[in-house]
Amino acid sequence: MKEIEKKLSGEISRLTNTTFKFDDRVKEGWFSAVYFLKTKEIAKRFKPNAEVTMQFFQKSHAVLCGTDEAIALLHTFSDHPENLEIFSLKDGDKISPFETVLTIKGNYQDFGYLEGMIDGILARRTSVATNVYNVTKAAALSGVQKPVIFMGDRDDHFTQQAGDGYAAFIGGATAQATHAMNEWWGKQGMGTMPHALIQLFDGDIVAATEAYHDTFPNDELISLVDYNNDVITDSLKVARVFGEKLKGVRVDTSRTMIDKYFLRNQHILGTFDPRGVNAELIFALRKALDEEGYSHVKIVVSGGFSEKRIEEFEKNGVPVDVYGVGGSLLKINIGFTGDNVLIDGHDEAKAGRKYRPNPRLEKVESRK
16 A cells, blocks of 8 residues: 555655455466467467567557556566566556557467456556546536546445546546555545435434534534435535535435425526436536635535536636546447567567557556
8 A cells, every 4th residue: 555655755656566465367378369378388388489579559549558567477477577678658657659669579378368358457547547537527618627536346346446436546536435446556445425325314414414513523524415405405504504514415315306496496497408417507506605604515426427518617717626426437438459570589470560669659668
C-alpha cells in the first residue's frame, strides 16, 4: 500500500511485484492462449537462441495505465527475467494512436506466452483510466473541477476492484467507493449512506441521518435524499434539523421515476424529460436550499452518469458539486496489440506491422 504514496512523492518510479497479488497458475500457462504455449515449446526445440522484440500499441488517444502491472508480471513469471530488456512508458502518460508503449526483447520461450495477458492488463487499465480522465475533464467544463467519485463496485466482479480503483486514480478520480479500490495507492474507501439504511428507519430520512451522524460523528454528513422520491422536501427536512452540520445531499433518483416536485408543479412539464436526476430538479433543489439559508449544503448526484451526461450538466450550468459515477467508467473500449517486430535485431513482422521506435520509452530495470 505504501508504494503508491512513494510513487506520487517521486521516491520510486513504478509499482513493483509486491503490489500485485498474481495467481501462481500464471507460470503454468493457465491464463495464456494455448497457441502461445505451443509456440513456447516449439521455440525451445527449434529456435532456442532467437532473440525477439515484442512491442505493444493501441489505436486511440488515451491515458496509459497497466504498465507497472505488466512489467511486474514479466519480472515474476518470465523465465530468466534478468535477461529481458524492457522499455516502457509510465502509467498516466498520454498516448497517441499506434504509439509504442512497451517493448520487450529476449528469447521468445522466456516471455512470449505472457503476450495475451499483457494485452488484457493494458486494455482494461487504460480503458478505465481514460474513461475516468474524460469524465473528470467533462466535470471541469464550468471552469471549476468538480470531484468525481468512482462508484464501480456493483458494475463488475469484485476481484477487479483493486486494479480498477488504481486505474481510476490514475485517470483522476477523487475518491473510491471501497477499500479494495484504494488498495494499490494506500488510501481508504469513502461513502455515506445507502438506501438500505433509510429502509431500516421506515423511510424516515431524518432518523436515518441522525443514526448515521451519531455512529460516525467525524464524517462529513451527506444525506441520501431520494428514497421517498421527494428530493426537495426531504433535503429541507434534513437541513432544518442539522443546519451547518449537513455538508451535502445526494440525489440518486431512478431513471424510471419522476420526482414528486414535478407532480406538484405540473405546469413546468412538457419541455424536458422529468425522469431521474435531471437538470430542472437540481436547479429547483439548489434554489430551495438557498432560499432557506442552506447555501453551504453541496449537491452530490449519482445514478447513470456518463461523460456525455456530465458534459450536458456542466454546459448548462447545473449546480452540481460532486459526481458519483459507476458503470460507464468500466467500459473496455481500448484494445492493445502485441507484435513481434524484430528477430535477432532485424525487421521481421507480419504484413502491415513494423518496428515503431519511441524516444519516450524508458528502460526498466529488473526488480523483485
